[in-house]
Amino acid sequence: MRTLPPVRALLRTGARLPPTAADALLAAVLLFGSIGLNSQVYQGPPGPLILYVALSLPLVWRRRAPLTVFCVVAAAALVQWFADIQSLTDVTLLVALYTVASRSTWRRTLVAGAVLEAGILLAAARWAAPQDMFLSSAGFLTAVATTVAVTGTNTRIRHAYLVSLEDRAVRLERERDQRAQLAAADERTRIAREMHDIVTHNLSVMVALADAAVFAQRRSPDKATAAMHQISGTGRQALTDMRRSLGVLRADEPDASRHPMPGIAQLEPLADQMRAAGLPVRLDLEGDPASVPTAAQLTVYRLVQEALTNTFKHTPRGTHAKVRVSCSPEAVTVDVTDDGPATRVPGPSSGHGIPGMRERAATYGGTLEAGPLPGGGWRVSARLDLRATGDGTAGKGAA
Structure with missing residues (x-):
């Protein structure tokens, strides 16, 4: 010892x-x-x-x-x-x-x-001495050699297993980093879409109201005052929506300024805002919106908002718009039409208009169609599949 x-x-x-x-x-x-x-x-x-x-x-x-x-x-x-x-x-x-x-x-x-x-x-x-010890000596030495071979084989297997674990850990870490980068890119894309919808819609409405106020300030001061109040309210609403969208980036942002996000229940105020800006809108709601998840309701709201904003920007005054939203536990359909000219001449595309609407619909495994109607006018039609996860998995598979 x-x-x-x-x-x-x-x-x-x-x-x-x-x-x-x-x-x-x-x-x-x-x-x-x-x-x-x-x-x-x-x-x-x-x-x-x-x-x-x-x-x-x-x-x-x-x-x-x-x-x-x-x-x-x-x-x-x-x-x-x-x-x-x-x-x-x-x-x-x-x-x-x-x-x-x-x-x-x-x-x-x-x-x-x-x-x-x-x-x-x-x-x-x-x-081996004497000769009758041959079997015992050979058996002992064979057992020792077998033990050594088995031990070495186990060492090789264990080493290969550890190497595979290390390789798997490296791959998992790399995949985690890639998922984080993809999540950050998706979040940036989401915020870009939100900012586009909020800024484009509200600025379009505010510009139209400001033009109306300038036109009416001498002949009808009351209407000019009402238009200015509407501009003020639209600006505050835009700031609130921007806080809601950007608040997730700040840890000290109060939850009250981030929630709730607009949904189907806010479509009527949206229609009123467009009417005040000079676009007559008819809104038809079918089904129970309570069965639609909150994130899907936000998608429906943004689709309608973008479609009405495009109609407001690219059609002459006097154009009428019609919005029909049908809700069911399985799907939500959105249909926005107008009676304006079928040929639209939009400005330079920022990449967040109709492409952004298609991305929103694809998140729920849905499809979106946008184009002129045979008898004149324009139509935007979308269908959201509520059986999709809403995280892009099903949507990407369906796109």
């Missing part, structure tokens, strides 16, 4: 060394241990000493070329058998077999194990 602390210290020292240095230390320990247990190597010819070196020295390269090192050590052991020299250096065969099992394929391990088993039988046949 007193020899355990030095052995443990030696193992700890070997663990801290580079692989090649540790293998050189192992080869030196086996070599000098065998020489120390067999002092006759100093008194005779140098043949046994050369064999000891040939058995031990290749272990220095055992990690780089496991099978080659095993073959060299096996060849040296075969020469030792022909020379009838017994030595504890034969344990290098077990070290070489362990290295093959832990660093090579199972086919090479079987080949190395078969070669070592042949050497065990030869050694037991020559050196």
Whole structure:
């Protein structure tokens, strides 16, 4: 028991060394241990000493070329058998077999194990004394070799498993970063759509009301005053909507300024706002809006808002618009039509008009159609599938 602390210290020292240095230390320990247990190597010819070196020295390269090192050590052991020299250096065969099992394929391990088993039988046949000890000696050495091979194989499997876990962890971390980047991009796109709808709609209404107020300020001051009040209310509403949309970016933003977002219930005030700006709007609601999720209601509101804003901007005065929203537990359909000219001449596209409306509809696995009507006018029609998740998964699959 007193020899355990030095052995443990030696193992700890070997663990801290580079692989090649540790293998050189192992080869030196086996070599000098065998020489120390067999002092006759100093008194005779140098043949046994050369064999000891040939058995031990290749272990220095055992990690780089496991099978080659095993073959060299096996060849040296075969020469030792022909020379009838017994030595504890034969344990290098077990070290070489362990290295093959832990660093090579199972086919090479079987080949190395078969070669070592042949050497065990030869050694037991020559050196087992008396001869009736052949079976017990061969069986013991075979069990030791099998244990070493199994241990090396388990080490290789465990190492491969750990490598796969590390690779999986790296891939998961990379996928997490990619998901975070995609989520940030989706959030930026969502906020851009919200800002486009809010700013475009409210500014269009405010410009129209301001023009009406200028036109009526001399002939009808009361109407001009009412228009100015409407401008003020529209501006406040725009600021509130912007706080709601941008409030999620600020941790100190009160929840009251972010919720609730506009929904189907706010379509009537939206229609009133458009009427006040000079666009007659007829609103028809069918079904129970309570069955529609809040996020889907916001999508419906933005679709109607964008469609009416386009009608207001690109049609002459006197155009009438009609909005029909049909709600059911499975889907929501939105239909916005007007009787303006079918040929629209919009300004330069910012990329958030009809494309943005299609993106909103696709979020719920829906479709959106926009184009002129056969008898004149323009139509925007959308259908939202409420059975979709609303996170873009189903929508992307349907798009």
